[in-house]
Amino acid sequence: MTFINYAAREINCKIVYYGPGLGGKTTNIKWVYEKTNPNSKGKLISLATETDRTLFFDFLPLDLGEIRGFRTRFHLYTVPGQVFYDASRKLILKGVDGVVFVADSQAARMEANLESLRNLELNLKEQGYDLRIMPYVLQLNKRDLPSALPLEEMKRQLLYKGEPVFEAIASKGNGVFETLKTIAKMVLIELRKGR
Amino acid sequence: MPPSDLVLHEEEYQKIRDVISRLRTECNAKVVFLVDKNGQQIAANGELEAIDTTALASLAAGNVAATDSLARLIGEKEFSILFHEGERDNLHISVVGGRVILVVIFDERSSLGLVRLRVKKGSTELAAILEVMMKKSALPRKAAAGGSPFAEITDEDIDKLFSD
Ligand SMILES: Nc1nc2c(ncn2[C@@H]2O[C@H](COP(=O)(O)OP(=O)(O)OP(=O)(O)O)[C@@H](O)[C@H]2O)c(=O)[nH]1
Ligand SMILES: [Mg+2]
Numbered sequence: 404m405t406f407i408n409y410a411a412r413e414i415n416c417k418i419v420y421y422g423p424g425l426g427g428k429t430t431n432i433k434w435v436y437e438k439t440n441p442n443s444k445g446k447l448i449s450l451a452t453e454t455d456r457t458l459f460f461d462f463l464p465l466d467l468g469e470i471r472g473f474r475t476r477f478h479l480y481t482v483p484g485q486v487f488y489d490a491s492r493k494l495i496l497k498g499v500d501g502v503v504f505v506a507d508s509q510a511a512r513m514e515a516n517l518e519s520l521r522n523l524e525l526n527l528k529e530q531g532y533d534l535r536i537m538p539y540v541l542q543l544n545k546r547d548l549p550s551a552l553p554l555e556e557m558k559r560q561l562l563y564k565g566e567p568v569f570e571a572i573a574s575k576g577n578g579v580f581e582t583l584k585t586i587a588k589m590v591l592i593e594l595r596k597g598r
Numbered sequence: 599m600p601p602s603d604l605v606l607h608e609e610e611y612q613k614i615r616d617v618i619s620r621l622r623t624e625c626n627a628k629v630v631f632l633v634d635k636n637g638q639q640i641a642a643n644g645e646l647e648a649i650d651t652t653a654l655a656s657l658a659a660g661n662v663a664a665t666d667s668l669a670r671l672i673g674e675k676e677f678s679i680l681f682h683e684g685e686r687d688n689l690h691i692s693v694v695g696g697r698v699i700l701v702v703i704f705d706e707r708s709s710l711g712l713v714r715l716r717v718k719k720g721s722t723e724l725a726a727i728l729e730v731m732m733k734k735s736a737l738p739r740k741a742a743a744g745g746s747p748f749a750e751i752t753d754e755d756i757d758k759l760f761s762d
Contacts, residue, residue, distance in 0.1 A: 404603055404604060404636055405603045405604075406603070406604045406606070406634060406636075406638040407603060407604070407605045407606065408606040408611070408640075409605065409606060409607045409608060409611075410606055410607060410608040410610075410611030410612070411606075411611070414748075415638050417636065417637075445650065445652045445653065446650050446652070446653050448653055448656065448657065450660070459660060459664070460660065462637075462653070462656045462657075464652045464653075464656075467759040467760070468758075468759055470751060470755050470756070470758075470759060471748070471750065471751060471755060475759060478637065478638075478656070490667055491664070494660070494663040494664065494667065497635070497636050497663065498634075498635075498636030498637075498638075584760045587759075587760070588756050588760075591751060591756050591759075592751075592756070594748050594751070595748050595749060595751045597748060597749060
């Protein structure tokens with residue numbers, strides 16, 4: 404749900420990073436925070452457990468500058484990936500404009516990826532959204548690990564609708580901004596379409 | 599149907615700002631703040647220098663969302679008011695018109711009773727303005743805005759946002 408403020412000439416869009424626990428969602432958003440210049444970012448808020456697992460959400464506001472005289476802001480959120488936090492995930496999805504799915508490339512996590520993707524589809528549907536028409540990007544993270552499945556195998560199992568796919572090593576920043584730019588563009592293009 | 603985008607025009611924006619500014623004076627509050635339930639800040643008034651309003655908006659929305667879920671879990675429709683008492687400052691959070699969150703920050707210069715009373719009155723006014731805003735938001739953007747500026751966004755405009 405984009406918020407367009409004609410009076411203050413602002414557009415605010417919401418992007419949610421979804422995916423299984425420990426997949427690297429928080430790592431993505433931290434990297435963006437660290438590498439963005441101070442004028443363009445707000446505070447990074449992490450509601451996390453003592454062991455750094457996301458408990459409710461991470462939140463990072465980004466200011467991308469002006470487009471057609473409107474300040475363009477993106478609010479990035481991550482959900483808690485652990486299965487039992489489903490109630491919180493549903494709350495974070497409210498008002499979402501675009502989703503990044505951060506998949507864990509390790510073979511042992513494929514089942515968790517698939518479960519999380521089904522969960523995303525279902526939770527969106529519950530709120531009246533349809534993943535098939537929502538701006539959506541697939542990020543295959545942890546490509547550096549020896550146990551990572553081959554790219555083609557990952558795609559075969561996780562590709563949902565021919566969405567853009569990025570290989571990433573979020574802990575080193577690889578693929579992080581490519582992913583973000585692509586989803587942000589898709590959201591703006593959706594905005595252009597209007598309704 | 600997914601919820602429609604929220605579109606705020608000058609006329610309603612001005613009215614909202616008038617109401618929350620008056621509310622702040624009447625409550626003797628430090629800050630009065632209006633946030634969409636999804637965490638988007640709509641308007642704010644008061645001593646804002648010391649506060650990260652974007653963060654406040656997101657956390658207030660998260661707080662209300664979590665509390666709403668808790669309410670439903672025990673069979674309540676919602677908890678209409680949240681109150682957090684601090685050593686110096688207090689936080690009064692209420693939901694207006696089902697979709698927007700009103701946050702009042704106040705200290706010993708005011709009191710919970712006063713804030714409650716004024717918020718009640720202010721909420722009725724805000725709800726009426728918001729209703730107009732929601733109706734306009736649901737209109738096709740062209741009709742509402744006298745021509746949508748976004749229809750003309752080019753790929754180049756979008757690329758420029760990411761040029762660094
Ligand atoms: N080797 C490797 N480790 C990574 C990569 N990305 C993230 N990690 C590590 O994976 C662990 C979990 O990352 P998080 O970003 O906290 O995962 P999350 O998806 O936010 O997890 P939840 O909050 O539980 O949903 C951390 O120790 C990261 O350093 C990567 O590309 N390669
Ligand atoms: Mg996390």
